[in-house]
Amino acid sequence: MARVGAFGTLEDGLVFLWAMERVYLDAWTYVKSLLPTAATEAGPALPAIRQLVENWTCPAFVEFVEVLEGLVNRLNIVPGSPAYFRAEEIWVRVLELEEAFWPVGGEEMEELLL
Numbered sequence: 001m002a003r004v005g006a007f008g009t010l011e012d013g014l015v016f017l018w019a020m021e022r023v024y025l026d027a028w029t030y031v032k033s034l035l036p037t038a039a040t041e042a043g044p045a046l047p048a049i050r051q052l053v054e055n056w057t058c059p060a061f062v063e064f065v066e067v068l069e070g071l072v073n074r075l076n077i078v079p080g081s082p083a084y085f086r087a088e089e090i091w092v093r094v095l096e097l098e099e100a101f102w103p104v105g106g107e108e109m110e111e112l113l114l
Contacts, residue, residue: 008090011077019091028055
């Protein structure tokens with residue numbers, strides 16, 4: 001974020017914002033699919049996780065991400081252009097950072113049920 005803010009263009013910033021929000025939406029939508037439905041399966045962290053899921057998957061947030069996507073699409077970034085390569089670098093970096101943040105290999109269910 002600091003690099004895009006210091007050295008990027010306004011378009012780079014918009015791509016970055018959209019990428020971050022898109023990843024949040026996708027990640028929390030996936031978390032939502034993992035939530036236990038039975039109260040007997042609930043761990044102490046489950047209420048907080050449900051609240052986060054609601055925040056990052058609610059209709060207003062989905063609409064916000066869709067609006068950002070529309071704005072990015074209107075930039076008409078042409079494949080092979082410098083703007084395209086910058087957007088691709090931003091997208092890949094956001095994915096790298098988010099992937100490092102999220103648990104792996106069933107850790108998420110272990111944490112839910114602790």
